[in-house]
Amino acid sequence: MAAAVTTPAGIHALLDVQQQAFNREGAVSAETRKARIQQVIDLLVDHCDALADAMGADFGEGTSGGRPRAFSIMNDVLGSLGSLKHARDHLEEWMKADPRKPFVPYDQLGGQAEVLHQPKGSVGIIGTWNAPLFTLFSPLACALAAGNRAILKPSEVVPQTAALVAELVSAHLDPEIVGVAVGDAEIGAAFASSPFNHLVFTGSTAVGRKIMRAAAENLVPVTLELGGKSPVIMGRSADLDDACRRLAIAKGTNGGQICISPDILYVLADKLESVITSLKEHFCQFYPTVDDNPDLVAAVNDSHLQRVESYLTDARERGVRIESSHPEASGTTRKRPLRLVINPPADSLVMQEEIFGSALVVKPYEELDQAIEDIHGRGRPLALYYFGWDADEEEKVLSNTLSGGVTVNDLMMHAAMHEAPFGGVGASGMGHYHGYEGFLEFSHARTVFRAPQYDPRGEWGMLPPHHDQFEAMMRAQVTKD
Structure with missing residues (x-):
């Protein structure tokens, strides 16, 4: 060979x-x-x-x-x-x-x-x-x-x-x-x-x-x-603790280095603190330690690690609140705890760039339309996630957003469907x-037409030389029916 x-x-x-x-x-x-x-x-x-x-x-x-x-x-x-x-x-x-x-x-x-x-x-x-x-x-x-x-x-x-x-x-x-x-x-x-x-x-x-x-x-x-900044919407009817558990699983998968990893979490404002606490607790349950944890995936190299860290540095310098699942992590390896970036401004790096690492933006909302409008303000993502058991709210999310694929009440599962297409739309790709x-x-896709042996077009007056009524025949077929 x-x-x-x-x-x-x-x-x-x-x-x-x-x-x-x-x-x-x-x-x-x-x-x-x-x-x-x-x-x-x-x-x-x-x-x-x-x-x-x-x-x-x-x-x-x-x-x-x-x-x-x-x-x-x-x-x-x-x-x-x-x-x-x-x-x-x-x-x-x-x-x-x-x-x-x-x-x-x-x-x-x-x-x-x-x-x-x-x-x-x-x-x-x-x-x-x-x-x-x-x-x-x-x-x-x-x-x-x-x-x-x-x-x-x-x-x-x-x-x-x-x-x-x-x-x-x-x-x-x-x-x-x-x-x-x-x-x-x-x-x-x-x-x-x-x-x-x-x-x-x-x-x-x-x-x-x-x-x-x-x-x-x-x-x-x-x-x-x-890729893009794949959003997660926690609806009013969501089981918040289970949703946080599943989010922790998703963000820990491959160290967040997946094209359909969640980037932004939208949560009701009055549930913000409980969601932050639950997310950190669940991540710690899956990954009790960071630096020496064989189950945690490291950033692939120093360049990619520093890229993610620069987004967090930019947020800190802007006075944005950042919560870490493991405050005691030493940072001596390329493995990182889950960092939650709370409600950063729209022009911050973490809101402008796909994270592709161990961090997650958390944005509070009062009404669902606010979250949907914010999603519309960016390029269409490769994935979108909705947590909730309200059929009407789910339908509103699905009907008023566009993404490559969707998983409801979990994350990243749709991409594993062998019998269903995986792909993006707009900024997240094509095909x-x-x-x-x-x-x-x-x-x-090659169209093949096989003509019948008998060709009636001459008898119908469809071939030259055309008779006087040919145009009238054609015009008679121009209808709205």
Whole structure:
């Protein structure tokens, strides 16, 4: 097998090889697609421990490590396997032609129409550091199910994971089917500007704009999975203690470094203090200590840690109240307690930027419309969360907000739905993967019309030379019925 490519020229050469192979072979059978997906499944299963070790090393520091092996296995290996197995087991059904009703009167004369879902060619997939396997292999599942080939670009922020992915994919998969490109931002830019048949990027909104701009030069369709400040609304009917427990779980997951991690909590003003207390208590129950806690995930590197800390410093300098779950945490590692930033001003950094770390903004509200209006003041988020058991209030939240996805009375669960699409809207991205919608994302919907043997247009006076009444015939059909 060929080694991973490491230069812009190598990317272009590998892409050319894949596209030529695609043109030679054309659309491949369900059996071939299943076999290709199974090869990826086998790779992840056979090398699960080594991949978990690599992710731990990239996040790691000190004796307690930076990311628990079990979490890496759950989030990245099992998450990827779920997507791959679901696609493998359902692609035959997804591949079936979709019959459509032909237009009148050709339907009465034996005309037929259908939509075929055909592969596009070669898909470029740019992964991210916070879920370094999942953001590569979950979209790959849909791309392979649709009959495509792919080139993966792991994040350079997690170099040991990227190197191992490159080694394993190069050793076990045919580069004409699945290849790998590794390198820094220069390689990433070359990757994004290459003439793929589809491009997938997971990451920040700012970089997403650059990816889309580069792809536009070659008219490459894009799937962008971005982020934003995902809000949580605690309604009047919410079970506050249970909601705080679930929030503590969510904010502790991957150290808050998840694209759908909650960023802003809206809570009724008269419940503010009890929610602050409950949130801190529950976080402490899950994570009794910080610096030496093997269950707590560290910031991936010093740069990302300092970015989050700068938001908190800015808030403190503005006189904003900040509550910490563990005031005694030493800060000698990259692990941090949960910091609650209470009602910061709109122009503060923590309100302007996605946190992507162990902090949460808490904003009090008097009426639900205030929270909804505040949400509308920012770009549309990748996720929105509502806690409450009032059906009318829930409907108001769902009808008057827009986000990539929603979880009600919990957090982040919607993204794990293999049979439902995962994607953003507006500033949080475009397009989907997962399930049937992911299969459609990486397919070209090709309409096929089969004409009947008999063509009646001449008898109807529809063909030249047109008779005197032709215009009147056409005008008679211009109706409002």
